[in-house]
Amino acid sequence: MGIAHLADLLRDETPGAIQSQPPDHYRGKILAVDASILICQFQSAMPALSNRDGDNISVLQGLFNRTVYMLENRMKPVYVFDGIPPECKRAKVSKDGVGYVRKGPGPERHGDLKKLLRLLGVPVIQAPSEAEATCAALVEKGRAWGAVTEDMDALPFGCTRLIRNLKADKKKNIEEYNLPKILEKLKMTREQFIDLCILLGCDYTSKIKGLGEKKAIKMMQKYGTIEGILPNIIPEDRIPPDFHYREARKLFLKPNVVDVTSLNLEWKKVDEDKVLQFLSGEKHLNREKVRRALQKLHPAETPRKRKAKSKASGPSAEKQKRISDFYPAKKSANQEKSSTESSPTSSR
Template identity: 45%
Template sequence: MGITGLADMIKEEAAEAVSSFPLEQYRDRVIALDASIAIYQFRMAMPKIVNRNGENISHLQGLFYRTLHLLENGIRPVFVFDGRPPDLKQPLLARRAEAARARRDAAEPHQAENLPRPLRQDCETLLAYLGVPYVQAPAEAEATCAALVKSGKVWCTATEDMDALPFGSLRLIRHLSSKRNCEVEEFSLPDILQKLEMTQEQFVDLCILLGCDYCGKIRRLGPKKALMLLRQHGTIEQILQNIDPQKHPLPDNWDLEGVRRLFLQPEVADPGQIRLEWRDPDLEGLVRFLAHEKYMNESRVCRRLQRWQEAQPQPEEAQPQQPVSPEAGRQRRLGEFFSVSKRAHPEVRGARARAQAGLRDRQGHILG
């Protein structure tokens, strides 16, 4: 859920803090992505893709295409996985689980919930083959993303939820996609605080009043009134002393201090202990995992990897040192690693062979 109505409020009250940029603007930047939110989008927003084993692999296809798209644009992604949800979030998760059972889709992961272990392991395996690092957060992924931004290890947080801002992420981008002309929306936390004339602590109070994942809302206190009262009185405690408790009753089990601590002093992975490294994708491993283990369409996998290869800058031509044999200089093909079944339809074999023949790295050898 994130923070109810926060994006709209910022656009109305602090419009200068929001910018739109083409994805190319983030070339050479490191971006931290909330893995659970991204995977939830792939599972729910994309058409369901079921392989021959009856597994829904839409999340793997989405993660594969989006990550390659980021890499092609010179962006270095790092995915952050949720840890144990805070105790204050358990009532919300229980309501979501009940709603899932009512819809008879309890097997599917839902936004901001821990991913089932097999699904998560598949995503980690895919990221490893893509050469992209991932981080395990001890609690909320957005909190660790924000800590990475504040430490300078990454440039911004990419997620659809606005929680990253009260957690302290200096920059948040939304609407990231694999579209060729993708434009993202960037929120600048320092600019938001300046335009709203608030401290980070007051901004957290505003997010609590708007509605968050960790507590209910004060009844009949809408966004405009909440902002007006906070500007006037400075803290939630002062607001409570100046509103009618009968008209604006507090929600049950309202732990204001506990929620504040979650935002201002969250449990996060120590950025100083995190080492981020990127490698070239393991092309052989990707085809083996996606096409041969998960039964994603092999021709599509190979074509997408070929596009990634063709987008890479070509190395400068080296001067030949001494003659080499034709066999030593021969470019190896993907078919040398994976034979084409003789029983496959000729058109399938042809498409597969054409895709495999073009899949070479920038030196002409398959990455192993």
């Protein structure tokens, strides 16, 4: 779910802290990608696509295309996968009896996705808990330039740059949220911002009834903390018994994440033959579509250009012609006369 209505609130209250950027802006930059959010998007937005074995390959194809798009634009993605969610999140989602639903396929289905990413030369990180929390830690510690996720709770986790709508769609503007500027515009500390996010509604606790985003921000700016706000909530029955804001606050301030300082992040050359064998040979994706997608990673080396390059540099290459070979100079009348007079066979 993320943080309810946070994006709309920030667009209204923090002008200048959210920028629209072109894909070229991220060329050469390391981007921590929340894999689980992408997987969820592919499952919900893409039509179900099954191969000849009856396996649903929509997510696999979507992840392949999105990763190729980033590599084609010279971005350096590092994918982070969800681990086990905090107990309070599972309790909140399962209180209606349906049980916790993981974002996208569980770990037993992640094997193919991770294998594909490694064949594409992209680093993969398994988070112990929330993927967006580890993404935020990568950015906060300087191991990544920004975090690519649609989950706004990357911001209360401390992500200084949050990137949304990074997809191969020219009609969609890429949004970049700058946390330091957001805090400056709101005149809040990070701790106060976390309290605001809890009031708006987060994944770790229920929320106060009837407290909309506009009123929440005004009360935070007036009282400074949730503890200061609670005595001023009338009537008190608007505060649910399972409003565990202290536990939620602790999870945002000290989440369970990978030790990002010790990670060895390395981007390798795409193993195109193995990618083709895996996607087309094993998973039965359309071979020509996979080949065309891979070709985008080196557009300067198209078959036509490779042939022309080989012909120009090979041993049978023709000697470069001069312009006079195409337009031979004609002698003037005087030059013709002079040539005739100087000839040893000319008559005297």
